[in-house]
Each structure stands twice: as C-alpha cells, then as structure tokens.
Amino acid sequence: MKESPHKIDFKDGIFDNCLQKLIKDGIGQENMNMQEVWVMEINPKDSSKVNGMLRELKNFHLLPFLKKFQKRTVESETGNSTVLDVLIGETSKLQSEEEVNALLKVDGKLRRVNVPSNYPPTKELCTEWSKIWPIVWKGNPIVQELNSIRLDIQEISENLRKISELSVSPPLKDELPIFTMVADRKGKVLTIKQDERKNHQLHHSTMLAIRDVAKLQQNDPKSYLLLDCVIYTTHEPCPMCCMALLHSRIERLVFLKDMTTGGLKFHEGYGYGIQTACTLNWKFDAYRWCGDEIPVGIVDDLAYA
Amino acid sequence: MGLETHFNFMKKALDAAQIALDELEVPIGCIFVYKNKIIAQGSNKTNATSCGINHAEMEAIDEIIAKYPNYKEILPFADLYVTVEPCIMCASALRQLGIRRVFFGCANDRFGGNGSVLTIHSDKLNNKLDSSIYPVYPGIYAKEAVTLLRKFYLNQNEKSPNPQTKKLRQLDMENFPRLQFEKYLTKEQFVDMYGESQLDVYVGESDEIVLQRPTKIPKI
Numbered sequence: 001m002k003e004s005p006h007k008i009d010f011k012d013g014i015f016d017n018c019l020q021k022l023i024k025d026g027i028g029q030e031n032m033n034m035q036e037v038w039v040m041e042i043n044p045k046d047s048s049k050v051n052g053m054l055r056e057l058k059n060f061h062l063l064p065f066l067k068k069f070q071k072r073t074v075e076s077e078t079g080n081s082t083v084l085d086v087l088i089g090e091t092s093k094l095q096s097e098e099e100v101n102a103l104l105k106v107d108g109k110l111r112r113v114n115v116p117s118n119y120p121p122t123k124e125l126c127t128e129w130s131k132i133w134p135i136v137w138k139g140n141p142i143v144q145e146l147n148s149i150r151l152d153i154q155e156i157s158e159n160l161r162k163i164s165e166l167s168v169s170p171p172l173k174d175e176l177p178i179f180t181m182v183a184d185r186k187g188k189v190l191t192i193k194q195d196e197r198k199n200h201q202l203h204h205s206t207m208l209a210i211r212d213v214a215k216l217q218q219n220d221p222k223s224y225l226l227l228d229c230v231i232y233t234t235h236e237p238c239p240m241c242c243m244a245l246l247h248s249r250i251e252r253l254v255f256l257k258d259m260t261t262g263g264l265k266f267h268e269g270y271g272y273g274i275q276t277a278c279t280l281n282w283k284f285d286a287y288r289w290c291g292d293e294i295p296v297g298i299v300d301d302l303a304y305a
Numbered sequence: 306m307g308l309e310t311h312f313n314f315m316k317k318a319l320d321a322a323q324i325a326l327d328e329l330e331v332p333i334g335c336i337f338v339y340k341n342k343i344i345a346q347g348s349n350k351t352n353a354t355s356c357g358i359n360h361a362e363m364e365a366i367d368e369i370i371a372k373y374p375n376y377k378e379i380l381p382f383a384d385l386y387v388t389v390e391p392c393i394m395c396a397s398a399l400r401q402l403g404i405r406r407v408f409f410g411c412a413n414d415r416f417g418g419n420g421s422v423l424t425i426h427s428d429k430l431n432n433k434l435d436s437s438i439y440p441v442y443p444g445i446y447a448k449e450a451v452t453l454l455r456k457f458y459l460n461q462n463e464k465s466p467n468p469q470t471k472k473l474r475q476l477d478m479e480n481f482p483r484l485q486f487e488k489y490l491t492k493e494q495f496v497d498m499y500g501e502s503q504l505d506v507y508v509g510e511s512d513e514i515v516l517q518r519p520t521k522i523p524k525i
C-alpha cells in the first residue's frame with residue numbers, strides 16, 4: 001500500500017490535524033477480548049482429513065481471523081516431535097468432549113483454550129495477540145480506507161474561508177448566515193447559496209444550491225445530478241439536506257460547525273450518519289473542520305441547517 | 306373520519322402517481338388534505354428537472370407555500386397521503402413543517418424515512434418532548450402503489466437499447482411484499498386508525514388493509 005501523504009490520526013479519523021472524517025466504527029478495539037474454544041492435539045499426518053471434516057462444520061467455527069492449525073513441539077524422553085493443535089470451535093456451542101468427539105471422527109487429546117475473540121486493529125497488536133493463538137493479518141479496513149484518501153487541504157481551507165467570510169459579514173438580507181458552496185471535480189465553484197427560509201421554511205442553503213446546479217446544468221447532457229461534486233457548508237446540514245445530497249450523488253462534504261440537529265454525525269445528536277445510511281444506493285464522505293478556527297455566523301444550535 | 310375517506314384520498318394520490326408514470330417519471334404521487342379538502346397535489350418530477358430532490362412531496366409543499374402565506378398555521382392540521390413511504394429527505398421536511406399525520410401505501414426499502422431505513426417521524430433528541438413528531442399509517446392501497454412502480458420498471462426495460470432477454474419480464478400481479486407494520490407504528494396506533502378487525506394484517510397473518518372486512522360466517 002502506498003504511504004499516505006497526510007498525517008493521519010487513525011483513531012479519530014483526523015487528517016493533518018484539521019479535517020476529521022466522520023466514521024461509524026473507528027479502527028476497532030485495542031483491548032483483547034477472550035473466548036474459550038476446544039483445541040485438539042493431532043498427528044500432523046491427519047491434518048488434511050481434519051481440515052476436510054472442519055470444513056463441513058463451517059457454521060461452527062466462527063472466528064475466521066484465527067488460524068485453524070498451530071504447530072507445537074513436544075519434548076519427550078525419546079526426543080522432540082511435532083504435533084498439530086487444531087482449533088475446533090467455541091465451547092459455548094459444544095459443551096462436552098463427547099459432543100466434539102461425535103462430530104470429529106479422529107483421535108486426539110482435547111483441551112479448552114482461551115483465544116482472542118476480536119480482530120486486532122493494528123499489525124503490532126496482531127503480532128502480540130498471535131502469541132496466544134496465531135491470527136491471519138489482513139490489514140485494518142478502516143486504516144486502509146483512511147490511507148487511500150487524498151485531500152487537497154489548501155483548497156479545502158480556502159473554500160471554507162470563503163463561505164466563512166460570507167457567513168460572518170454584516171448580513172445583506174434578513175436570513176440565517178448559513179452558506180453552502182458546490183465545487184465540481186476540478187475544483188471549479190458552481191454555486192454559493194445562502195439560507196432563505198424566511199418565505200419558505202425548506203429553502204435551506206443546501207437545497208437551494210442543489211436546485212441551482214440542476215438549473216445551471218440543464219442543457220449539459222454530460223452532467224448527472226451533483227456527481228463528483230464537493231460541498232462546503234458553514235453548518236452541519238439537517239437530515240433533509242443530507243438526504244438531498246445523497247440523492248444528488250455527491251462525492252464529499254466538508255462542514256465547519258456541528259449542529260445538534262445535523263444528519264451526519266454517528267455518535268451524537270440523532271446519530272443518523274445519513275451519508276452511509278443507504279449504502280445500497282450511494283454514500284459520500286463527510287468531514288468536519290477541526291483545524292485553526294474558521295468562524296461562522298451565529299445560528300440557534302437547535303435550528304435545522 | 307371513516308376508513309373510506311382515507312381510501313378515497315389515497316386514490317387521489319394514486320392518480321397523481323399515474324401522472325408521473327405517464328410522464329416517464331418514477332410513479333409516486335401525493336396529496337395534502339386540510340379540513341377535509343385537498344389543498345395540493347404532487348407528482349415526482351426528478352427526471353424532467355434533472356434534479357434528484359424534486360419528489361412528489363416537495364412539489365406539493367412548494368405549491369402550498371406559494372398559495373398560503375400562512376402555511377405554518379395550516380400544515381400542523383394537514384395530512385399527507387402519498388403512494389410510497391416518504392424518503393429520509395421528505396420525512397425530515399415534513400417534520401420541520403410540523404405535519405399532522407402521514408398516510409402512505411407501500412414501504413420504501415431503500416430510502417424510507419418513516420420506518421424502513423430511519424424513523425425520522427418519531428425520533429426524539431435525548432428523549433426530550435418534541436411536538437414535531439408525527440404518526441404514520443402505511444398500507445392503504447399498498448398493492449396499487451407497488452404495481453405502479455413495477456409498471457415503470459417494466460417500461461424502462463422495453464426502452465433499453467439492449468433489452469434483457471434472459472428472462473421474459475412481465476407484470477407480477479400475484480406476489481406483493483408484506484408490510485412489517487411494527488417498523489412504522491405501534492399496535493395501538495394501528496388499532497386506533499384501522500380498527501381491531503384488521504389486527505391480523507398488523508401481525509402479518511393477513512395480506513392487506515381492506516375497506517370492507519368480510520364478516521366471518523359463524524360455523525353452525
């Protein structure tokens with residue numbers, strides 16, 4: 001895997017100390033949980049036979065990241081010999097030795113062993129935990145995902161400062177200081193809209209921006225909704241606006257200020273995480289600015305942005 | 306308001322969905338009812354406008370807001386009848402507008418915001434009292450709503466430059482998905498609206514809500 005050009009805090013999903021990707025299930029648990037399993041000591045020459053039998057019981061062995069076999073050297077008076085320890089399955093599912101023996105028609109000494117029951121979040125922990133029972137390291141999907149992301153921090157912060165300036169400037173009209181910008185894949189700004197809910201309660205800046213882009217692209221057969229577009233907005237959008245963006249197939253959203261009623265967060269407020277709530281159809285990445293303060297105009301925290 | 310009234314209003318929503326179908330749009334339609342009168346009608350217009358958010362509900366809401374400057378006083382006493390469960394966007398819009406009740410035909414498994422994917426209509430922030438929550442009543446003319454959608458996807462198929470010949474697709478009028486009512490409303494809400502006699506629909510033992518329950522013939 002290529003090294004990321006960003007400094008990434010994997011635990012909190014923060015890029016270069018200033019952009020936090022909202023993530024549902026962090027990188028995973030750093031504490032190891034244990035679970036008791038049956039392990040059988042067999043003769044190495046029986047390994048393929050046992051492997052075949054275990055495969056037939058595939059619903060039984062539910063810890064796919066644990067290796068099935070582990071070699072072990074046994075010392076005795078006649079010299080050293082190698083045996084194979086086989087992971088059979090959880091003792092919570094098969095309670096007695098008789099039950100195990102009935103399923104596996106091989107001779108072998110059975111014993112109960114505690115093994116890790118959760119997948120390690122990092123390679124280092126994997127090596128550590130593998131001392132207890134070998135684990136197949138396939139990388140961490142969240143770490144891999146974060147590593148594959150490339151962000152133009154300079155461009156993002158410039159765009160955020162643009163809408164910030166509009167938001168904190170003396171108001172030109174009596175509307176909420178919520179602003180939304182849409183940029184296309186090349187970074188060209190397509191529109192910037194302010195909230196206009198005074199005469200229409202649903203005329204949030206995001207809804208207006210989406211409609212404006214539709215109008216601009218009306219005669220462009222190559223365009224499709226807001227595909228590949230990046231959205232910059234001063235306040236975390238409400239569930240309506242988040243879903244409108246999902247319907248519009250956007251690529252990414254960056255916002256400045258958290259809103260209690262926002263639709264993006266996974267672990268606060270409503271916890272909807274709408275950007276990934278309908279993954280059968282579409283999803284987008286959402287980021288919160290957490291770098292040097294970029295101010296926004298004041299909006300009641302309980303308002304829908 | 307008797308059940309028949311709700312059926313009649315949902316029929317009008319189906320008419321609005323038919324308009325969308327005729328215009329080669331995903332066939333979803335709705336009406337808003339205030340004081341027993343239809344005050345707005347909407348048909349999905351996402352294709353014609355190349356805008357993914359111009360759903361039937363949004364069209365009707367725009368009409369209401371344009372027509373009634375005092376719409377904020379009207380909507381808390383208005384009901385929506387829509388052929389398909391509102392998506393998350395529309396469900397949130399309805400909540401922000403303070404709609405009184407929502408009736409919908411069939412579920413929206415992919416985007417539904419009234420119980421299928423999220424429960425925007427009933428979620429309370431930190432369990433705080435919130436007057437903007439609203440009840441939803443699914444199931445009236447659910448089969449008719451699904452049939453319209455199936456007709457649309459069938460048409461799409463015919464128009465495709467490479468029509469799928471693998472299997473001859475035809476309109477399925479036999480099999481319809483059953484609503485899992487407990488996702489959308491409580492048993493009490495269901496009984497209040499549809500009556501005790503339809504409870505077998507709620508628990509999934511009967512197919513659909515019907516206007517006239519056939520009276521059971523007593524065994525002699």
